[in-house]
Amino acid sequence: MPRRSDATRAAILAAARERFAADGFERATIRAIAAEARIDPSMVMRYYGNKEGLFAAAAEFHLHLPDLGEAPPAEVGERLVGHFLHRWEQDDTLVALLRAAVTQESAVDRIRAIFAEQVGPVAARHAPDPAEAPARAGLVATQMLGFALCRYVLRLQPVVALDKAEAAAWLAPTIQRYLTATVNSDASAADRP
Amino acid sequence: MPRRSDATRAAILAAARERFAADGFERATIRAIAAEARIDPSMVMRYYGNKEGLFAAAAEFHLHLPDLGEAPPAEVGERLVGHFLHRWEQDDTLVALLRAAVTQESAVDRIRAIFAEQVGPVAARHAPDPAEAPARAGLVATQMLGFALCRYVLRLQPVVALDKAEAAAWLAPTIQRYLTATVNSDASAADRP
DNA sequence: GTCTATAATTCGATAGAC
DNA sequence: GTCTATCGAATTATAGAC
Numbered sequence: 001m002p003r004r005s006d007a008t009r010a011a012i013l014a015a016a017r018e019r020f021a022a023d024g025f026e027r028a029t030i031r032a033i034a035a036e037a038r039i040d041p042s043m044v045m046r047y048y049g050n051k052e053g054l055f056a057a058a059a060e061f062h063l064h065l066p067d068l069g070e071a072p073p074a075e076v077g078e079r080l081v082g083h084f085l086h087r088w089e090q091d092d093t094l095v096a097l098l099r100a101a102v103t104q105e106s107a108v109d110r111i112r113a114i115f116a117e118q119v120g121p122v123a124a125r126h127a128p129d130p131a132e133a134p135a136r137a138g139l140v141a142t143q144m145l146g147f148a149l150c151r152y153v154l155r156l157q158p159v160v161a162l163d164k165a166e167a168a169a170w171l172a173p174t175i176q177r178y179l180t181a182t183v184n185s186d187a188s189a190a191d192r193p
Numbered sequence: 194m195p196r197r198s199d200a201t202r203a204a205i206l207a208a209a210r211e212r213f214a215a216d217g218f219e220r221a222t223i224r225a226i227a228a229e230a231r232i233d234p235s236m237v238m239r240y241y242g243n244k245e246g247l248f249a250a251a252a253e254f255h256l257h258l259p260d261l262g263e264a265p266p267a268e269v270g271e272r273l274v275g276h277f278l279h280r281w282e283q284d285d286t287l288v289a290l291l292r293a294a295v296t297q298e299s300a301v302d303r304i305r306a307i308f309a310e311q312v313g314p315v316a317a318r319h320a321p322d323p324a325e326a327p328a329r330a331g332l333v334a335t336q337m338l339g340f341a342l343c344r345y346v347l348r349l350q351p352v353v354a355l356d357k358a359e360a361a362a363w364l365a366p367t368i369q370r371y372l373t374a375t376v377n378s379d380a381s382a383a384d385r386p
Numbered sequence: 387g388t389c390t391a392t393a394a395t396t397c398g399a400t401a402g403a404c
Numbered sequence: 405g406t407c408t409a410t411c412g413a414a415t416t417a418t419a420g421a422c
Contacts, residue, residue: 005405024296026219029397040407045399101347102295103217108347115349138343138351139363145347146339150331154294154301154338156308158331170332174367198387222415233389238417 005047011037012044016058021092025055025100025107055100059110061093063118069125076126077176078168080119084144085164088152095152098145115141126179139178143171198240204230205237209251214285218248218293218300248293252303254286256311262318269319270369271361273312277337278357281345288345291338308334319372332371336364 015037019028030051034041048054065083068076088094100107115137123140124133147167150159162170208230212221223244227234241247258276261269281287293300308330316333317326340360343352355363 008405024219026217027296030399031397041398042400042407043405046405051398099295102292103220111347112349134351135355138349138355141349142339142343142352143336143367144339145342146335146337149338149342150335154304156305156331156334158327159335162328162331170371173370174336177366178363201387223417224415234416235389235418236387239387244416 008037008039008043009047012039012047012054013058016054017092017096020055020058020100021096023099024102025051025104030054052104052106055104056106059093059097059100059107061097061110061114063087063114065118065122068122073126073180074176076122076179077174078172080122080140080179081144081168081172081175085167088148094148098148098153111141111145123179128180128182136178140175143174143178147171201230201232201236202240205232205240205247206251209247210285210289213248213251213293214289216292217295218244218297223247245297245299248297249299252286252290252293252300254290254303254307256280256307258311258315261315266319266373267369269315269372270367271365273315273333273372274337274361274365274368278360281341287341291341291346304334304338316372321373321375329371333368336367336371340364 012033015033016028019033019036022028023032030044031041033054034044037044044054048057063083064087066079068079071079097107097111101111116134119137119140120133123136124130127133127136147159150156151162205226208226209221212226212229215221216225223237224234226247227237230237237247241250256276257280259272261272264272290300290304294304309327312330312333313326316329317323320326320329340352343349344355
Protein backbone atom coordinates (compact mmCIF):
# COMPACT_ATOMS: atom_id res chain seq x y z
CA MET A 1 0.00 0.00 0.00
CA PRO A 2 1.46 3.36 -0.99
CA ARG A 3 2.36 5.54 1.93
CA ARG A 4 1.60 9.20 1.99
CA SER A 5 5.32 9.90 2.12
CA ASP A 6 6.17 8.01 -1.06
CA ALA A 7 6.32 11.18 -3.13
CA THR A 8 8.73 12.66 -0.62
CA ARG A 9 10.88 9.56 -0.64
CA ALA A 10 10.99 9.52 -4.42
CA ALA A 11 12.02 13.17 -4.49
CA ILE A 12 14.82 12.43 -2.04
CA LEU A 13 16.09 9.52 -4.12
CA ALA A 14 16.04 11.53 -7.33
CA ALA A 15 17.97 14.34 -5.66
CA ALA A 16 20.39 11.85 -4.12
CA ARG A 17 21.16 10.24 -7.46
CA GLU A 18 21.79 13.62 -8.97
CA ARG A 19 24.13 14.80 -6.22
CA PHE A 20 25.98 11.49 -5.90
CA ALA A 21 26.44 11.39 -9.68
CA ALA A 22 27.69 14.94 -9.84
CA ASP A 23 29.85 15.10 -6.72
CA GLY A 24 30.68 11.56 -5.62
CA PHE A 25 29.82 10.03 -2.27
CA GLU A 26 31.95 12.19 0.01
CA ARG A 27 31.17 15.58 -1.48
CA ALA A 28 27.48 15.00 -1.88
CA THR A 29 26.15 16.19 1.47
CA ILE A 30 22.86 15.27 3.01
CA ARG A 31 22.20 18.96 3.39
CA ALA A 32 22.65 19.54 -0.34
CA ILE A 33 20.50 16.56 -1.26
CA ALA A 34 17.76 17.74 1.05
CA ALA A 35 17.94 21.24 -0.36
CA GLU A 36 17.60 19.93 -3.89
CA ALA A 37 14.61 17.83 -2.86
CA ARG A 38 13.17 20.91 -1.10
CA ILE A 39 12.90 19.07 2.15
CA ASP A 40 14.40 19.19 5.61
CA PRO A 41 17.74 17.38 6.04
CA SER A 42 16.47 15.55 9.10
CA MET A 43 13.81 13.89 6.93
CA VAL A 44 16.53 12.19 4.95
CA MET A 45 17.95 10.70 8.11
CA ARG A 46 14.52 9.69 9.31
CA TYR A 47 13.73 7.83 6.11
CA TYR A 48 17.09 6.26 5.33
CA GLY A 49 18.89 6.06 8.66
CA ASN A 50 22.24 7.32 7.52
CA LYS A 51 24.12 8.42 4.44
CA GLU A 52 25.14 4.89 3.54
CA GLY A 53 21.53 3.72 3.67
CA LEU A 54 20.49 6.61 1.46
CA PHE A 55 23.12 5.71 -1.07
CA ALA A 56 22.12 2.06 -1.06
CA ALA A 57 18.53 3.04 -1.82
CA ALA A 58 19.52 5.55 -4.50
CA ALA A 59 21.91 3.15 -6.20
CA GLU A 60 19.38 0.44 -6.89
CA PHE A 61 20.00 -0.29 -10.52
CA HIS A 62 18.92 -2.66 -13.21
CA LEU A 63 20.25 -2.80 -16.71
CA HIS A 64 16.97 -4.22 -18.01
CA LEU A 65 18.86 -6.15 -20.62
CA PRO A 66 16.64 -7.51 -23.34
CA ASP A 67 16.60 -11.24 -23.84
CA LEU A 68 19.43 -11.90 -26.25
CA GLY A 69 18.84 -15.64 -26.31
CA GLU A 70 17.13 -15.47 -29.67
CA ALA A 71 19.36 -12.80 -31.16
CA PRO A 72 21.59 -13.77 -34.08
CA PRO A 73 24.94 -14.68 -32.49
CA ALA A 74 26.74 -12.26 -34.77
CA GLU A 75 24.69 -9.34 -33.45
CA VAL A 76 25.02 -9.90 -29.72
CA GLY A 77 27.85 -7.40 -29.31
CA GLU A 78 26.04 -4.77 -31.29
CA ARG A 79 22.81 -5.19 -29.34
CA LEU A 80 24.51 -5.22 -25.97
CA VAL A 81 26.47 -2.06 -26.75
CA GLY A 82 23.37 -0.35 -28.08
CA HIS A 83 21.48 -1.15 -24.93
CA PHE A 84 24.29 0.06 -22.68
CA LEU A 85 24.63 3.35 -24.51
CA HIS A 86 20.92 3.92 -24.26
CA ARG A 87 20.60 2.84 -20.66
CA TRP A 88 23.21 5.27 -19.37
CA GLU A 89 21.33 8.26 -20.59
CA GLN A 90 18.08 7.26 -18.97
CA ASP A 91 19.17 8.30 -15.50
CA ASP A 92 22.19 9.14 -13.38
CA THR A 93 22.31 5.95 -11.38
CA LEU A 94 25.19 4.24 -13.11
CA VAL A 95 27.29 7.38 -13.11
CA ALA A 96 26.54 7.80 -9.42
CA LEU A 97 27.61 4.21 -8.82
CA LEU A 98 30.79 4.72 -10.79
CA ARG A 99 31.71 7.89 -8.92
CA ALA A 100 30.89 6.44 -5.53
CA ALA A 101 32.69 3.16 -6.16
CA VAL A 102 36.00 4.88 -5.54
CA THR A 103 35.38 5.13 -1.82
CA GLN A 104 32.24 3.10 -1.07
CA GLU A 105 32.66 -0.62 -0.94
CA SER A 106 28.89 -1.01 -1.19
CA ALA A 107 28.97 0.68 -4.59
CA VAL A 108 31.66 -1.72 -5.73
CA ASP A 109 29.54 -4.65 -4.58
CA ARG A 110 26.62 -3.32 -6.54
CA ILE A 111 28.66 -3.00 -9.72
CA ARG A 112 30.08 -6.48 -9.22
CA ALA A 113 26.57 -7.86 -8.87
CA ILE A 114 25.33 -6.06 -11.96
CA PHE A 115 27.93 -7.63 -14.19
CA ALA A 116 27.82 -11.04 -12.55
CA GLU A 117 24.04 -11.33 -12.48
CA GLN A 118 22.97 -9.32 -15.48
CA VAL A 119 25.81 -9.59 -18.00
CA GLY A 120 27.12 -12.99 -16.90
CA PRO A 121 24.12 -14.92 -18.23
CA VAL A 122 24.47 -13.28 -21.63
CA ALA A 123 28.08 -14.37 -21.70
CA ALA A 124 27.13 -17.87 -20.59
CA ARG A 125 24.61 -18.08 -23.39
CA HIS A 126 26.99 -17.05 -26.15
CA ALA A 127 30.49 -18.03 -25.05
CA PRO A 128 32.04 -21.10 -26.65
CA ASP A 129 32.49 -22.46 -23.14
CA PRO A 130 29.97 -21.36 -20.48
CA ALA A 131 32.62 -21.79 -17.81
CA GLU A 132 34.34 -18.73 -19.25
CA ALA A 133 31.28 -16.57 -18.71
CA PRO A 134 32.62 -14.66 -15.67
CA ALA A 135 35.87 -13.78 -17.41
CA ARG A 136 34.03 -12.66 -20.52
CA ALA A 137 31.55 -10.59 -18.52
CA GLY A 138 34.55 -9.04 -16.77
CA LEU A 139 36.13 -8.08 -20.06
CA VAL A 140 32.87 -6.54 -21.18
CA ALA A 141 32.92 -4.57 -17.94
CA THR A 142 36.40 -3.19 -18.63
CA GLN A 143 35.29 -1.74 -21.93
CA MET A 144 31.80 -0.55 -21.05
CA LEU A 145 32.71 0.94 -17.68
CA GLY A 146 35.83 2.45 -19.21
CA PHE A 147 33.72 4.11 -21.85
CA ALA A 148 31.32 5.48 -19.23
CA LEU A 149 34.26 6.66 -17.12
CA CYS A 150 35.86 8.56 -19.98
CA ARG A 151 32.61 9.97 -21.33
CA TYR A 152 30.64 10.89 -18.21
CA VAL A 153 33.17 11.22 -15.40
CA LEU A 154 36.44 12.31 -16.99
CA ARG A 155 34.68 13.93 -19.95
CA LEU A 156 37.56 13.33 -22.32
CA GLN A 157 36.68 15.53 -25.26
CA PRO A 158 37.19 13.03 -28.10
CA VAL A 159 35.05 10.48 -26.27
CA VAL A 160 32.32 12.97 -25.45
CA ALA A 161 32.28 14.05 -29.08
CA LEU A 162 31.34 10.61 -30.39
CA ASP A 163 27.66 10.24 -31.16
CA LYS A 164 25.93 7.05 -30.17
CA ALA A 165 26.19 5.48 -33.62
CA GLU A 166 29.91 6.13 -33.85
CA ALA A 167 30.50 4.84 -30.37
CA ALA A 168 28.51 1.70 -31.13
CA ALA A 169 30.44 1.11 -34.34
CA TRP A 170 33.72 1.19 -32.43
CA LEU A 171 32.67 -0.73 -29.35
CA ALA A 172 30.41 -3.43 -30.77
CA PRO A 173 33.19 -5.49 -32.40
CA THR A 174 35.15 -5.34 -29.14
CA ILE A 175 32.24 -6.62 -27.07
CA GLN A 176 31.40 -9.19 -29.71
CA ARG A 177 34.93 -10.55 -29.53
CA TYR A 178 35.00 -10.59 -25.72
CA LEU A 179 31.74 -12.53 -25.67
CA THR A 180 32.22 -14.98 -28.48
CA ALA A 181 35.77 -15.21 -29.80
CA THR A 182 37.84 -18.29 -29.24
CA VAL A 183 41.08 -17.35 -27.47
CA ASN A 184 43.60 -16.09 -29.97
CA SER A 185 41.27 -16.48 -32.91
CA ASP A 186 41.08 -13.21 -34.75
CA ALA A 187 43.87 -11.88 -32.59
CA SER A 188 45.29 -10.21 -35.66
CA ALA A 189 42.12 -9.86 -37.68
CA ALA A 190 42.16 -6.13 -37.18
CA ASP A 191 45.43 -5.85 -38.99
CA ARG A 192 43.97 -6.88 -42.29
CA PRO A 193 42.70 -4.05 -44.41
CA MET B 194 71.14 21.84 -6.34
CA PRO B 195 69.65 19.21 -4.05
CA ARG B 196 68.24 20.56 -0.83
CA ARG B 197 68.78 18.89 2.45
CA SER B 198 65.07 18.28 2.70
CA ASP B 199 64.81 16.38 -0.57
CA ALA B 200 64.71 13.01 1.13
CA THR B 201 61.87 14.20 3.32
CA ARG B 202 59.97 15.55 0.34
CA ALA B 203 60.39 12.27 -1.51
CA ALA B 204 59.13 10.32 1.48
CA ILE B 205 56.07 12.54 1.66
CA LEU B 206 55.32 12.08 -2.03
CA ALA B 207 55.68 8.31 -1.83
CA ALA B 208 53.36 8.18 1.16
CA ALA B 209 50.93 10.53 -0.56
CA ARG B 210 50.74 8.36 -3.67
CA GLU B 211 50.10 5.33 -1.54
CA ARG B 212 47.32 6.92 0.50
CA PHE B 213 45.68 8.67 -2.45
CA ALA B 214 45.75 5.41 -4.42
CA ALA B 215 44.30 3.39 -1.57
CA ASP B 216 41.71 5.83 -0.22
CA GLY B 217 40.99 8.45 -2.86
CA PHE B 218 41.47 12.18 -2.49
CA GLU B 219 38.88 12.92 0.21
CA ARG B 220 39.62 10.02 2.53
CA ALA B 221 43.37 10.27 2.32
CA THR B 222 44.14 12.69 5.13
CA ILE B 223 47.24 14.77 5.50
CA ARG B 224 47.56 13.30 8.96
CA ALA B 225 47.63 9.75 7.60
CA ILE B 226 50.08 10.65 4.87
CA ALA B 227 52.37 12.34 7.37
CA ALA B 228 52.16 9.36 9.71
CA GLU B 229 53.11 7.00 6.91
CA ALA B 230 56.05 9.21 5.99
CA ARG B 231 56.97 9.36 9.68
CA ILE B 232 56.91 13.08 9.70
CA ASP B 233 54.90 15.86 11.25
CA PRO B 234 51.69 16.86 9.45
CA SER B 235 52.66 20.50 9.51
CA MET B 236 55.69 19.68 7.41
CA VAL B 237 53.44 18.57 4.61
CA MET B 238 51.69 21.92 4.66
CA ARG B 239 54.96 23.75 4.81
CA TYR B 240 56.31 21.98 1.75
CA TYR B 241 53.22 21.77 -0.43
CA GLY B 242 50.98 24.57 0.78
CA ASN B 243 47.74 22.63 0.86
CA LYS B 244 46.24 19.27 0.09
CA GLU B 245 45.62 20.16 -3.53
CA GLY B 246 49.24 21.16 -4.00
CA LEU B 247 50.40 17.94 -2.43
CA PHE B 248 48.21 15.95 -4.78
CA ALA B 249 49.47 17.84 -7.81
CA ALA B 250 53.03 17.03 -6.84
CA ALA B 251 52.26 13.39 -6.11
CA ALA B 252 50.31 12.88 -9.31
CA GLU B 253 53.11 13.80 -11.65
CA PHE B 254 53.07 10.94 -14.06
CA HIS B 255 54.73 9.83 -17.25
CA LEU B 256 53.91 6.74 -19.20
CA HIS B 257 57.46 6.58 -20.58
CA LEU B 258 56.10 5.09 -23.75
CA PRO B 259 58.79 3.56 -25.91
CA ASP B 260 59.20 4.96 -29.39
CA LEU B 261 56.81 2.94 -31.48
CA GLY B 262 57.66 4.74 -34.70
CA GLU B 263 59.83 1.91 -35.89
CA ALA B 264 57.62 -0.89 -34.59
CA PRO B 265 55.90 -3.15 -37.10
CA PRO B 266 52.47 -1.59 -37.61
CA ALA B 267 50.83 -4.91 -36.84
CA GLU B 268 52.42 -5.01 -33.38
CA VAL B 269 51.62 -1.53 -32.14
CA GLY B 270 48.57 -2.64 -30.17
CA GLU B 271 50.43 -5.48 -28.57
CA ARG B 272 53.36 -3.31 -27.57
CA LEU B 273 51.22 -0.51 -26.24
CA VAL B 274 49.15 -2.88 -24.13
CA GLY B 275 52.23 -4.63 -22.84
CA HIS B 276 53.73 -1.34 -21.80
CA PHE B 277 50.57 -0.19 -20.07
CA LEU B 278 50.22 -3.42 -18.12
CA HIS B 279 53.81 -3.17 -17.01
CA ARG B 280 53.70 0.52 -16.19
CA TRP B 281 50.75 0.24 -13.83
CA GLU B 282 52.55 -2.11 -11.57
CA GLN B 283 55.61 0.03 -11.24
CA ASP B 284 53.97 2.47 -8.86
CA ASP B 285 50.61 3.62 -7.55
CA THR B 286 50.46 6.93 -9.37
CA LEU B 287 47.99 6.01 -12.07
CA VAL B 288 45.68 4.29 -9.61
CA ALA B 289 45.88 7.36 -7.40
CA LEU B 290 45.00 9.53 -10.37
CA LEU B 291 42.09 7.32 -11.29
CA ARG B 292 40.69 7.31 -7.76
CA ALA B 293 41.16 11.03 -7.29
CA ALA B 294 39.72 11.94 -10.69
CA VAL B 295 36.23 11.33 -9.35
CA THR B 296 36.31 14.49 -7.26
CA GLN B 297 39.43 16.40 -8.25
CA GLU B 298 39.30 18.33 -11.48
CA SER B 299 43.08 18.62 -11.41
CA ALA B 300 43.34 14.83 -11.58
CA VAL B 301 41.05 14.79 -14.58
CA ASP B 302 43.19 17.41 -16.28
CA ARG B 303 46.25 15.29 -15.69
CA ILE B 304 44.66 12.22 -17.20
CA ARG B 305 43.45 14.23 -20.15
CA ALA B 306 46.96 15.50 -20.72
CA ILE B 307 48.50 12.05 -20.47
CA PHE B 308 46.36 10.65 -23.23
CA ALA B 309 46.50 13.74 -25.39
CA GLU B 310 50.25 14.27 -25.11
CA GLN B 311 51.58 10.77 -24.63
CA VAL B 312 49.14 8.48 -26.44
CA GLY B 313 47.97 10.97 -29.06
CA PRO B 314 51.29 11.00 -30.95
CA VAL B 315 51.30 7.22 -31.17
CA ALA B 316 47.83 7.38 -32.65
CA ALA B 317 48.90 10.13 -35.04
CA ARG B 318 51.80 8.01 -36.21
CA HIS B 319 49.77 4.89 -36.95
CA ALA B 320 46.23 6.04 -37.77
CA PRO B 321 45.17 6.00 -41.41
CA ASP B 322 44.33 9.68 -41.00
CA PRO B 323 46.36 11.68 -38.43
CA ALA B 324 43.38 13.98 -37.92
CA GLU B 325 41.66 11.11 -36.18
CA ALA B 326 44.44 10.78 -33.62
CA PRO B 327 42.54 12.38 -30.71
CA ALA B 328 39.51 10.15 -31.21
CA ARG B 329 41.67 7.06 -31.45
CA ALA B 330 43.66 8.00 -28.36
CA GLY B 331 40.35 8.53 -26.60
CA LEU B 332 39.16 5.06 -27.54
CA VAL B 333 42.41 3.61 -26.27
CA ALA B 334 41.76 5.47 -23.02
CA THR B 335 38.31 3.92 -22.65
CA GLN B 336 39.74 0.43 -22.81
CA MET B 337 42.96 0.88 -20.86
CA LEU B 338 41.48 3.03 -18.09
CA GLY B 339 38.48 0.71 -17.94
CA PHE B 340 40.80 -2.22 -17.45
CA ALA B 341 42.68 -0.43 -14.68
CA LEU B 342 39.41 0.61 -13.06
CA CYS B 343 38.07 -2.94 -12.98
CA ARG B 344 41.33 -4.54 -11.95
CA TYR B 345 42.78 -2.12 -9.41
CA VAL B 346 39.88 -0.04 -8.13
CA LEU B 347 36.77 -2.21 -8.39
CA ARG B 348 38.77 -5.42 -8.14
CA LEU B 349 36.30 -7.43 -10.19
CA GLN B 350 37.39 -10.99 -9.54
CA PRO B 351 37.50 -12.29 -13.13
CA VAL B 352 39.57 -9.28 -14.18
CA VAL B 353 41.95 -9.57 -11.25
CA ALA B 354 42.40 -13.25 -12.03
CA LEU B 355 43.81 -12.61 -15.50
CA ASP B 356 47.56 -12.82 -15.67
CA LYS B 357 49.40 -10.25 -17.73
CA ALA B 358 49.75 -12.51 -20.77
CA GLU B 359 46.06 -13.34 -20.83
CA ALA B 360 45.10 -9.71 -20.39
CA ALA B 361 47.42 -8.69 -23.19
CA ALA B 362 46.02 -11.36 -25.49
CA TRP B 363 42.51 -10.02 -24.99
CA LEU B 364 43.28 -6.30 -25.05
CA ALA B 365 45.92 -6.04 -27.76
CA PRO B 366 43.58 -6.70 -30.70
CA THR B 367 41.18 -4.10 -29.31
CA ILE B 368 43.85 -1.42 -29.04
CA GLN B 369 45.27 -2.40 -32.41
CA ARG B 370 41.88 -1.88 -34.00
CA TYR B 371 41.28 1.45 -32.23
CA LEU B 372 44.63 2.71 -33.45
CA THR B 373 44.76 1.43 -37.00
CA ALA B 374 41.45 0.08 -38.29
CA THR B 375 39.59 1.89 -41.00
CA VAL B 376 36.08 2.67 -39.80
CA ASN B 377 33.85 -0.36 -40.19
CA SER B 378 36.62 -2.49 -41.57
CA ASP B 379 36.85 -5.68 -39.55
CA ALA B 380 33.66 -4.72 -37.80
CA SER B 381 32.53 -8.32 -38.00
CA ALA B 382 35.89 -10.01 -38.16
CA ALA B 383 35.46 -11.35 -34.66
CA ASP B 384 32.48 -13.37 -35.72
CA ARG B 385 34.51 -15.67 -37.85
CA PRO B 386 35.75 -18.79 -36.09
C1' DG C 387 63.50 22.99 10.32
C1' DT C 388 60.34 20.80 13.69
C1' DC C 389 56.58 20.49 16.67
C1' DT C 390 52.45 22.15 19.78
C1' DA C 391 48.30 24.25 20.10
C1' DT C 392 44.44 25.74 18.22
C1' DA C 393 41.52 28.32 15.04
C1' DA C 394 37.81 27.80 11.67
C1' DT C 395 34.83 24.82 9.09
C1' DT C 396 32.02 21.36 7.82
C1' DC C 397 29.25 17.50 8.28
C1' DG C 398 26.76 13.46 10.01
C1' DA C 399 23.80 12.43 13.43
C1' DT C 400 20.58 13.10 17.53
C1' DA C 401 17.16 15.07 20.76
C1' DG C 402 13.07 16.93 21.28
C1' DA C 403 9.33 20.58 20.61
C1' DC C 404 5.25 21.09 17.93
C1' DG D 405 5.45 13.97 10.00
C1' DT D 406 8.18 18.25 10.14
C1' DC D 407 11.43 21.42 11.82
C1' DT D 408 14.91 23.80 15.20
C1' DA D 409 18.85 23.50 17.64
C1' DT D 410 22.88 21.51 18.59
C1' DC D 411 26.32 17.94 19.70
C1' DG D 412 30.52 15.65 18.64
C1' DA D 413 33.91 14.36 15.61
C1' DA D 414 37.11 15.03 12.03
C1' DT D 415 39.82 17.83 9.03
C1' DT D 416 42.41 21.53 6.80
C1' DA D 417 45.08 25.19 7.81
C1' DT D 418 47.58 28.73 10.63
C1' DA D 419 50.28 31.01 14.41
C1' DG D 420 54.01 30.86 16.91
C1' DA D 421 57.38 28.75 20.42
C1' DC D 422 61.75 26.38 20.29
